[in-house]
Structure formats: structure tokens, C-alpha cells
Amino acid sequence: MRLLLWLLLLAALATGLAVAARYNDGYALLVMPPWRIELSLNLLLFVLLAGCVAAYFLLHGIASILRMPAAVNAYRARRARTKADSALRDAVLCWQEGRFSQAIKGAEQSFDAGHARGLAALIALRAAHGLRDESREALWRQRALDHEAGVRAARLKTEVELALDKHDFALARDLLKQLLDEGGRHIALLRLSLRIHQGLGDWSEVLRLTRQLQKHKALTAEQAAPLRLRAHRENLAALEGDGEQVLRYWKSMAEQDRREARLALNAARALAAAEDCGGAGRLIEDFLDHEWDSTLVAVYGQCRGGDVVARIAHAEKWLADHPRDGALLLTLGRLCRQKQLWGKAQSYLEASLAIEPTPEAHLELASLLENELEKSGVAERHYRSAAMLHQSQSRGGRKSV
Numbered sequence: 001m002r003l004l005l006w007l008l009l010l011a012a013l014a015t016g017l018a019v020a021a022r023y024n025d026g027y028a029l030l031v032m033p034p035w036r037i038e039l040s041l042n043l044l045l046f047v048l049l050a051g052c053v054a055a056y057f058l059l060h061g062i063a064s065i066l067r068m069p070a071a072v073n074a075y076r077a078r079r080a081r082t083k084a085d086s087a088l089r090d091a092v093l094c095w096q097e098g099r100f101s102q103a104i105k106g107a108e109q110s111f112d113a114g115h116a117r118g119l120a121a122l123i124a125l126r127a128a129h130g131l132r133d134e135s136r137e138a139l140w141r142q143r144a145l146d147h148e149a150g151v152r153a154a155r156l157k158t159e160v161e162l163a164l165d166k167h168d169f170a171l172a173r174d175l176l177k178q179l180l181d182e183g184g185r186h187i188a189l190l191r192l193s194l195r196i197h198q199g200l201g202d203w204s205e206v207l208r209l210t211r212q213l214q215k216h217k218a219l220t221a222e223q224a225a226p227l228r229l230r231a232h233r234e235n236l237a238a239l240e241g242d243g244e245q246v247l248r249y250w251k252s253m254a255e256q257d258r259r260e261a262r263l264a265l266n267a268a269r270a271l272a273a274a275e276d277c278g279g280a281g282r283l284i285e286d287f288l289d290h291e292w293d294s295t296l297v298a299v300y301g302q303c304r305g306g307d308v309v310a311r312i313a314h315a316e317k318w319l320a321d322h323p324r325d326g327a328l329l330l331t332l333g334r335l336c337r338q339k340q341l342w343g344k345a346q347s348y349l350e351a352s353l354a355i356e357p358t359p360e361a362h363l364e365l366a367s368l369l370e371n372e373l374e375k376s377g378v379a380e381r382h383y384r385s386a387a388m389l390h391q392s393q394s395r396g397g398r399k400s401v
Contacts, residue, residue, distance in 0.1 A: 084115030091123045095130070103127035104136065111143070118144060118151035122158050129162050153179060160192055169199035187218045194227075203231040203238075232257060236266045243276030250283065261293040268299045277306035285314055292318075294327040298360075301331030308338050326356030333364060342372050359393070362386035 091106030107124035121144035128136040156179040163172035197205040210227045213219040239245045264287045271280035312335045329352035336345035349365040366382035369375040
């Protein structure tokens with residue numbers, strides 16, 4: 001549209017000039033002694049106009065010739081940048097594909113061209129690490145450090161990830177601290193921090209980071225649960241022998257975690273190891289009154305001491321709801337034996353074996369028969385049965401409770 005307007009304007013101007021020239025009878029007299037030149041005014045105007053146009057194009061041509069070296073240099077620079085940029089893109093692609101040697105080659109081409117040297121050095125560093133080439137890794141690490149302007153955060157994050165890959169958790173922690181001190185607070189750094197504290201065995205920090213990542217929806221409930229459970233198990237194991245601390249820690253846990261049978265089992269065993277059978281019993285009772293778990297009920301009968309009569313009464317209440325639970329019957333047999341209720345203990349142990357023959361039930365009954373009931377012959381048969389079952393389970397990879 002704009003071009004059409006210009007054409008119309010030029011056409012109108014040309015028409016106006018033609019009409020004006022037709023009715024213009026003026027002339028111009030040029031005197032330069034001894035010469036005199038008389039020209040029509042129209043011709044003079046035409047000559048002047050043509051001269052101006054010619055001078056313009058002449059000067060433009062001279063300027064273009066003078067600018068040509070700079071233009072050639074600029075073209076060459078653009079071409080070099082394009083090649084370097086292409087080499088860097090290829091290096092990134094090769095690194096992602098696992099073609100580490102080609103990645104180093106492309107990154108080196110970009111680095112030598114002076115294009116994005118910091119980024120090129122980081123790509124080459126990661127590729128050299130992938131090749132486990134320590135000499136080239138050290139070379140590119142130094143180059144990345146020398147050209148870290150603009151990519152310092154990326155360099156530190158790369159160094160953290162490489163340290164983690166080498167299981168150097170202390171170095172990874174120190175490098176991450178530098179990154180965090182400079183203002184980094186995004187999700188990727190929280191993930192790295194979680195891995196570092198897992199490696200360092202700092203399970204309280206693992207719990208905190210897991211909750212934080214789950215809050216930011218960076219971990220699903222399914223992903224967070226194993227991390228929480230592992231952290232709680234490790235913390236409980238560290239407190240084993242101190243019943244008071246175990247109970248305090250157990251009460252500080254979230255309700256959903258206290259409903260995990262494996263954690264209740266760990267806590268109960270830690271309390272039993274601290275000879276706090278009362279605390280272990282109450283913990284197990286609270287759990288099993290809401291949710292049944294045969295492995296946990298086995299610990300209930302292994303802990304000695306405390307109010308055994310009350311524990312027998314509580315276990316017999318459970319028996320009404322779980323009459324065919326072999327582990328519960330074994331527990332009742334053990335508890336009755338603790339209170340020297342020999343006949344009742346024998347009945348419960350025989351009932352447990354009738355439902356689920358286990359090495360533990362055979363051994364408990366054999367010990368009762370041999371030591372309290374003085375029936376060595378019958379006890380010997382149960383010892384042999386226990387040994388056979390244990391051997392069979394060992395071959396099958398089954399664990400005893």
C-alpha cells in the first residue's frame with residue numbers, strides 16, 4: 001500500500017514538472033569570459049538534477065568500497081559465531097545422548113571460538129566425567145572456573161552433581177552451601193540437598209526436606225513415604241537402648257507414620273532392647289487395637305517383664321477376633337510360660353503349630369517340654385522339626401518372625 005502511494009506521488013510530481021516545463025520560456029545565461037552560454041532554464045534544471053543524482057551514487061559507491069573490509073570482517077564474525085553456536089548445540093545433544101567424546105569435541109570448538117566459553121566448559125566437564133577421564137575432567141573444571149562469569153550457579157550445581165556421583169557427600173554439601181548462600185532456593189537444589197543428607201546419614205534433615213518437597217508438590221505421596229519410613233527407622237535405630245528417647249521420638253511422629261506397621265515394629269524392638277517392656281507393650285497394644293499385624297504381635301510375646309498377666313488378658317481379647325493367627329497363639333504360649341502356666345502354654349503352642357508350623361513354635365514347645373514338663377523324648381522330636389523347617393525356609397529365603 002505504501003509503495004502504491006509513493007508511485008502515485010512520483011507520477012503526480014512528474015506530471016506537474018512536465019506541465020510546468022512546457023509553459024516555462026525562461027533561459028539561463030552563463031558567462032565565463034571569453035565564453036557565453038545560453039541555456040533554456042528547463043535544460044539547466046535537468047542538468048543540475050542529473051548531476052546531483054550522479055554525485056549521490058558516486059559518493060555512495062565510494063562509501064561502500066571503504067566499508068567493505070569492515071563488512072567482510074563482520075560477515076566472517078557472524079559466520080564464526082553461527083558455527084560456534086551450532087557446535088555448542090551439537091555438544092549438548094551429544095552429551096544428552098551419551099556420546100561424550102563428540103560432546104567434548106563440539107564444546108572445545110565453541111570454546112576455542114570464544115563463544116559461550118563458560119557453558120562450553122561445563123558441557124565438556126560433564127562429558128569428561130561421563131568418560132571417567134580424570135585428566136580432561138580436571139582441565140575442563142579449571143576452564144569452567146576461569147570462565148564462570150554468568151554461569152557460576154550452573155558451575156556450582158554441576159560440581160555438586162559430579163561430587164554426588166562420586167559419593168563424595170561432604171564435598172557436595174560444601175559446594176551446595178556456596179550455591180545456597182548466593183541465593184539459590186529452587187526445587188532442583190532441594191532435591192540435591194535431599195540426596196546429600198541421605199548419603200551423610202542425616203535422617204532428621206531428610207525428613208525435613210521430604211516434607212518440604214512434598215509441600216511444593218515436587219514429591220508424590222508414594223515417593224515421599226519410603227523416604228520418611230527409612231528416616232524414621234534410622235532415627236529409631238540410633239536411639240535404641242534409650243527407652244525414654246524412643247518413646248519421645250515415637251510420640252513426635254505424625255499420626256500417619258505411627259500407623260505404619262514396620263515403624264511400630266522398629267519402635268517396639270527398640271523399647272524391648274532398652275528393657276522397657278511396658279512401653280513396648282503399650283505401643284503394640286495401641287497399634288494392634290486399630291490395625292492387625294502378625295509380625296508385631298510376635299514381639300509382644302518376646303519382651304520379658306512388665307505386667308504379664310495384663311498382657312495375657314489383652315492377647316486373649318485379640319484371639320477372639322483372630323482365632324487362627326499362629327503368631328498370636330505363639331505369643332500367648334510364650335506369655336503363659338513366663339507366668340509358669342505350663343499347661344496353658346503347651347495348649348497355645350500346640351494350637352499355633354496346628355495352624356502354622358514354624359521353627360519358633362517348635363523350639364518354644366521343645367524348650368517347655370524339656371525344661372518345665374520333663375518330656376525330653378517329645379521335645380527331641382520338636383527340635384528336629386524346628387531344624388528341618390529352618391533348613392527348608394533358608395533354602396526358600398523366608399525370614400522368621
